[in-house]
Amino acid sequence: MDLPTVAIVGRPNVGKSTLFNRLVGRKLALVDDRPGVTRDRREGDVQFGGLSFRVIDTAGLEEADDDTLTGRMRMQTEAAILAADVVLFVIDARAGVLPADQPFAELVRRSGVPVILIANKAEGGAIAGAYEAFSLGLGDPIPFSAEHGEGLGELHEALKTTLPEPDPDAEDEDGPEGRPLRVAIVGRPNAGKSTLINRMLGEERLLVGPEAGITRDSISLDWAWRGRRIKLHDTAGMRRRARIDDKLEKLAVSDGLRAVRFAEVVVVLLDATIPFEKQDLTIVDLVESEGRALVIGLNKWDLVADQPGLLKTLREDCTRLLPQVRGVSVVPLSGLAGDGVDRLMQAVVQAAEVWDRRVSTSRINDWLSEATSRNPPPAVSGRRIKIRYATQVKSRPPHFALFGNQLNALPKSYTRYLVNGLREAFDLPGTPIRLSLRTSQNPFDKG
Template sequence: MKPVIALVGRPNVGKSTLFNRLTKTRDAIVADYAGLTRDRHYGNGKQGQHEFIVIDTGGFEPDATSGIYKEMAKQTRQAVAEADVVLFVVDARAGLSAQDYEIGKYLRKLGKPCVLVANKSEGMTAGAQLVEFFELGLGEVFPISAAHGQGIRPLVDLALGPLVPPDDGLEEIADEPGVIKLAVAGRPNVGKSTLINTWLGEERLVAFDLPGTTRDAISVPFERKGQRFELIDTAGLRRKGQVFEAIEKFSVVKTLQAIESASVVLLLIDATQGVTDQDAHIAGYVLESGRAVVVAVNKWDAMDDDYARELVKRSIETRLGFLKFAALHMISAQKRQGLGPVWDSIAQAHKAANCKMSTPVLTRLLLEAVQFQTPKKTGMYRPKLRYAHQGGMNPPIIIIHGNSLEHVTDAYKRFLEGRFRKEFNLIGTPLRIQMKSSSNPYADKDD
């Protein structure tokens, strides 16, 4: 499970700049849950072999009692609750403020692992100018410059140190063969709980749960028509006697971690609201994670006229166009309509994600594609595609070898992707195409 780092501090101390630095992106918004945030953003960070989730928060005023500042404080508290370690960011140039005292007091009471980070420290003497921050009672002050990238690597090492086991925690428990790990993802109130309760009631659950820590997703094994599944819950399953109850809970971190843990994700959309920003962000995270995906539009029975239904379909085409490889189903979890075909698509997506593609077949398809449509010439260079082989599964990766492949356009890659998908019936899984150009043996030779 990826560790979670939350960035906390008053406004304008550079939290967002640090967030961008940790996630190595410009805007750094992996999931911006509008309506819930002001502002709480989630991103993926990686340093060396260690991956982690970063949460950026709005300016924190712990004692705010009204208006937008109260909402921002609420979101920051949620981020701190979800985190394994907190980076409390202060402004080294502006010095200590009353607001910093209040935040420090809150974090001390909480007792959660915390690193005090003095941002904007470039060109400053670590000792004399940072000594006032020791008054916060949070131990050593760690000077950095997020804007210039100074001190970032040691900071991450310090923050992750207690969270990473001595063996680096890089090994993962192998998936049990024949079991499909399934996560149901979607924003609150789209009907995840209803769907899960319907499944667990219908499919004669092999009833036991495997709770981990309070933040871990709960895993529920069950079987359908001889196929074993492991449901990674994101809605909040609780066991009451011999009956499972699903309680709609929204923890963004829990959802992101469930997506990471799954082999197939069922993305649930609410037909009555169409595709929202939150839906698009969750879908983007699924794609970025390389997970096989099936899209289901719930509450389809509530759409009683053709025009409303057409609008929903158009919103899916426009806003989720990047998931056009995924099977789409219109369902009603409450009325148990359309659920059978969803299971077939889940099994199909899992099979596609783990598809084995032979080198001779891939190379034949590549050469046929080149013969049908030659890649465009860029300046003096025309890419030459020579052969292809499989570089990985879940998601499938195809590596193409040749010369000047850095000049292959995205449009041509999409053309090749379409050919490969059709041949291997890759429905429901992302497909990665990587280009590897052969080195020129004469490039470094003297004339």
């Protein structure tokens, strides 16, 4: 069972390892008054008031050349930040904010990973330094004592609202048949989502009708396709916020957003008679921003199947209108007649495999060398941007990190070139691709 990841970061000797031990419930990490005891990342699984996650203890962040031990420790910590779902940024509440905290707070902000600010060593009301933490721009600090367990309730509440939401119906179902693949069906009202799921199940399990907006709750249903266990989620139709007045509908749409967040694959169902409406594109944007695998279903295809060349035209429209998910599968189907369901599920399983794909670092850097030779990065103020090194930091969706100099000056057109190149070179059609730019030297580059 995949657990979300929480990375504990901060400068040396602020109590990161003590916090790690407090969360894990055992003294797995060495703790000492001297700074710099932790060097390698240490991981532990946490059960915390109904929350389950993997926590990573990291080395203290310090400025240093990449070739030094301290520099390599810092790069390990940077990699942990990139791979995390949530970062706990720890400062010393008694010492307050020091100059060394500022550059690393900036590093965490740039990563885009959600941050919870911990003002540690605040036992006995020693929180004067906590107020200085507002200057870091990381939100409200939580006064905390890892040594004495003070502030655990506030930390639990912060994690509860920040961690990716688990499937409320999920259990650790790993077994001979494997864990079920979580698939959410989303789309505008009256696109035929419930009708399609009823056809998949072979029974009228969900209420359907000509009226838009019948479904309110996000419904979770177990199903099997070709022996593969699937957990299907039917969701309420998603309209533009400005057109939602009813409180119940607002709650239903919010429930649908939750279904997208804990799904692995999202099927965006379009009405083939009026496809690619503005709201359809907005929903695809949401799925891409949440980093879910994506398949587009053209429902009610039986009503337009007599139009020659329509499918080719719609696939071309998809490529033009949705370049951020270039190559996404577009599957014609009819939920009412049951046509195309098998093709849809083949596309769903394939999308999940692409979403989970990992590429070796050596293959990525061979590609990078060729891509930058063919189309070198531009020069800034007379100095050419250099990309030295690349690696994949996580999957689900594929997330790559580039290391080099002046990368923050790379134009968007060049990052699009790199993303499209990664998509084509490593067969990643239709899936969201994340690209982090880190201005740092390649640890293997001695030149």
